[in-house]
Amino acid sequence: MSLVLPAYNEAGSVVPLISEIIANAPGDAEVILVDDDSPDGTARVAQEAFAHEPRVRVIVRTSDRGFARSILEGIRSSRGTWVIVMDSDFNHDPSVIPALIGISPYAGIVSGSRFAPGGDMDDRVRYVLSFIYNLGVRLLLRTQVQDNLCGYFIMRRSELVALPLDEIFFGFGDYFFRLVYFAQRRSVRIIEVPIVISARRTGKAKNRFVPTFAQYTRELLAFRWKTLRRRPPVLPR
Numbered sequence: 469m470s471l472v473l474p475a476y477n478e479a480g481s482v483v484p485l486i487s488e489i490i491a492n493a494p495g496d497a498e499v500i501l502v503d504d505d506s507p508d509g510t511a512r513v514a515q516e517a518f519a520h521e522p523r524v525r526v527i528v529r530t531s532d533r534g535f536a537r538s539i540l541e542g543i544r545s546s547r548g549t550w551v552i553v554m555d556s557d558f559n560h561d562p563s564v565i566p567a568l569i570g571i572s573p574y575a576g577i578v579s580g581s582r583f584a585p586g587g588d589m590d591d592r593v594r595y596v597l598s599f600i601y602n603l604g605v606r607l608l609l610r611t612q613v614q615d616n617l618c619g620y621f622i623m624r625r626s627e628l629v630a631l632p633l634d635e636i637f638f639g640f641g642d643y644f645f646r647l648v649y650f651a652q653r654r655s656v657r658i659i660e661v662p663i664v665i666s667a668r669r670t671g672k673a674k675n676r677f678v679p680t681f682a683q684y685t686r687e688l689l690a691f692r693w694k695t696l697r698r699r700p701p702v703l704p705r
């Protein structure tokens with residue numbers, strides 16, 4: 469099991485977060501923190517705190533920076549049979565890890581979802597807007613999942629690296645709808661588990677809501693345009 473954590477300026481949360489992840493993950497799991505050389509010393513804080521913890525690896529990136537690119541680098545350097553991707557600011561609750569792992573034998577991807585029954589988000593406005601936005605994503609890409617922008621998931625590494633990674637992993641959270649699209653086209657089974665996205669505990673979000681969604685929309689339309697020329701998504705087996 470490999471857990472990939474992209475991070476930028478998360479010095480206040482990485483240590484308690486990784487500790488909680490270790491407590492919730494199998495004993496032989498590796499944690500890969502992929503830091504884009506954060507000015508707040510995120511990487512150093514983690515390296516010092518886990519200097520004697522061989523299960524924790526810190527990658528510091530100085531070129532080709534960015535959220536989805538960081539995740540891809542973490543995936544490429546992972547050694548586990550399964551890969552879990554999650555944020556490093558406690559938006560994604562580590563106590564869900566056992567559920568992701570427990571359900572993983574029954575699907576190619578088990579993905580956290582704010583819109584599955586029992587899922588939620590502390591930020592009401594963002595919840596409602598994301599819900600509507602996701603309907604649009606589903607309409608355009610014909611994905612069969614309710615939360616196409618979650619980014620908290622487990623996937624078998626061999627199936628993940630077989631996808632067209634460079635067509636998926638760029639930009640920010642929009643990488644996830646491209647991942648779902650390509651996985652669905654390959655008949656990968658996807659199960660959603662409800663998650664509650666709570667407010668981050670420390671630090672600040674890197675993205676402002678409106679510009680981020682404007683960017684997602686540009687990418688969504690560009691991707692739809694590109695995929696129009698391909699055959700439509702196939703249904704799961």
Ligand SMILES: Nc1nc2c(ncn2[C@@H]2O[C@H](COP(=O)(O)OP(=O)(O)O)[C@@H](O)[C@H]2O)c(=O)[nH]1
Pocket residue numbers: 474475476477478502503504533534535538555556557559641668672673674675
């Ligand atoms: N490596 C890397 N991580 C990032 C970057 N931008 C954001 N992150 C991390 O990605 C996660 C989600 O970012 P966040 O700003 O909280 O977005 P939000 O949850 O959608 O508001 C957090 O763990 C951030 O530390 C980036 O450019 N590079």
Ligand SMILES: [Mg+2]
Pocket residue numbers: 555557559668673
């Ligand atoms: Mg966040």
